[in-house]
Amino acid sequence: MSTTQMDDTMFRRTGQKTGTMLQYGDPNFVNRVHQSTADKFAHGAISSAQDAQWVKRETARAELGNWEGWRDLSEQIRQHCVRYLPDYLEEFSDNVEKRGGHVFFAQTDVEARDFITDLVKKKQAHKIVKPKSMVTSEIGLDKALLKIDGVKVTETDLAEFILELDDWDEPSHLVFPALHKNRDQVQKLFAKLGYTGDNDPQHEARFSRKVLRERFLEADMSITGCNFAVADQGMVNIVTNEGNADLSMAIAPTQVVVMGMERIVPTLREAETMDNMLVRSAVGTKLTSYCSFVSPKLPDEADGPEDFYVVIVDNGRSNALGTEFEPILQCIRCASCLNVCPIYRNIGGKGYGSVYPGPIGAVLSPLLQGDYGDFHDLPYACSLCSACTATCPVKIPLHELILKHREVMMNDKHMGDLISDTVMKVVGMGTGHSSLFRTALTFDHVAMNAIAKKGVKDPETGTRVPDTAKNLDENGKHEEWMPFVFGGWTKVRDLPEPPAHSKNFRTWFNKRKKSQIAEAGGEDAFRKTQADILAKNPNAPKAFGTYDNSVSARKVGREQTTPLSDATVPTALGSIEEAGVGDYADRAKGNADNGKKD
């Protein structure tokens, strides 16, 4: 495994640049955030969506039961596929070709984009329909297609169709791309196509049905993404709620599938498991309305693609292979990490300035580029709260990978600026020497008092309180401004002033311990009393460190999934017990037999 995690990249090895079309908007992160947060509707819509999705997602997961067991299985499937990626891609491409399709491999976005645009010209396609696909956005396909004379491109997912009408506005969410648009904006955009109705979403959606139905029927090519590619069948699995992908694939005689190379599963069974995990995590339902497994049409079938092309895209994904960032390739693009992220909630999708926003974008975007040029700010757009890691259905340790990016930037790439480097050095010295640390604790109150402020006087209670700091010392003072990097905190919330040395926790603790020792009749007697209390506490061994199952205890690259023995079977409650059960294949066969026709 490489020790400098971002050194061994596609660019270094082959000279080919990757991830060149990911970035959009103002290149300055702070400017982007200001622009994004200025959109009050979008800000409110994201908050509402996060709250609503929380309820739906957690309900759907609870209904399934034993969610942690499902996460273990999904993590294992995805890790296994990444581990044997070349073998599965080889098997998949062989099977697509057996079905009459064609498979092409692209190491870069430019290579994939140019191949598809050349194919469009060669096939003389004029009317292209596209269901929503992140990877086609990643390779900048829409803009390239629009440059071809006589080619009309229609995004058929309702949200993407809305963005297309708004001069190809960028998506702000992986699953709900037009989250930042309100019904009035949609009404105005649809008016461009002759819509004269009101702003009722039902009426607007019905109008889009009529317009898009015509586009489906006249299409000569569909360009789709791929949720999962099924290696042993050579089939492509696509899930939608609107049915736009199915109509696109059924009607257009040529289909081009663009897939990120890691989106592979061994068989239809694993595709089924992953679909269940994806849909519950993405939209909080058991399954989407349409879940399809497609390949080139057979000679005696009427519709479906006669010409079927699959373009398998690396575009910097391989930069993660063999490094501590490899778990990011487990991602199934459910966007549940966005839906729990407090930073995404505040800065919105456009604040990230990447096709991939949110925690997944903060990890993936620099990796796809293979450097920190455009996205060096994104790993800092994170509070390390770990909500993303906790919700991820395939157990990607997202916050740890974000932290890893910071580590690489600081330790390997030396990307810190003079001020932050100096501050960190001072903090490192202060916290690295006990005498300095104690001195800091002694004088923090005195030092901070100079810039501390009294709060606003509450007319009802007569007390002075700041806007946000609640745990104030009795003097009621707080910090509203601090210098250097510390000001990042006080820009968004007040900080209570540290208490005077004589009133801080350590002073209180020492005094209390002394009085307890005196009460117990000496130090030895006090230790015995404490040991007796611990002995009676059944949780004490866990609490005191012999077993730590917390997320933070998991270290990237150290956790291995070890398959259970054939004789191991989960109980209905999900606990693992040894049982005399036959091997997995026999059990699977038994279940398959249960589904036979009567």
Add this chain to the structure above:
Amino acid sequence: MTDRETFLNYLAEKSGRPRHQLKDHPLKPVNDLPETTMSGHSQDELLEIARKNAPAVHVDFQTTDKAGLPAALDKFIAAKADGKLLLPTDDESYSAFGLTGWRDGLDPKPSFWVPGAGRKANIDTANHSEAAIGFADMLCAESCTITAPTTPGQGRAFHFLPVHYLSVICKSRIVARTRQAMDYYEPRIKSGEIKTSNLNFITGTSSTGDIEMVLVVGVHGPLDMTYLVVEDM
């Protein structure tokens, strides 16, 4: 484009793992939750689970016996078809459900998805149909999902272009979850016993929440969906 061997060798070199190791390291699942979840239900129980789950996916869930099937279908046609009904070409299923005579006696005459009629003709017929009645292989109770592989007589667009849709399903073909459906299809597609290019799992109507997260039922596919489970088959 990059040559396949170059592409795959690069991945192997970058990951530090040699190619062609999979045959010695097949996937051995850490648990069998897909097989055991919701296992052990009788067909009666599965029917009730599916019925209970139907409203969440906007499905009008109906049951009938074989004798009552033609009347139930006639009622759907009268309410939805407006003289433009689309049916599959599938003699085996009509015969199994006892519907051959019913089909032949329909007035006005329905349209059919016709094997050999070609892409344009079949799509055009489906697009002008108000209602379709299709046959499903299975019904997955947990998610209220019907499964339908594409056949020459029941194509892909058959399920998506008509405005209203009814699916006829045999009670004995209700399974617990999509896993059991996949356990059925996986070996049969692989062996060639089922010849299809496309497998559709359909769960209720098409829907969207793309405008202000407001749920709109019926977007590109059918505006409504009826499942008709035939009980005494």
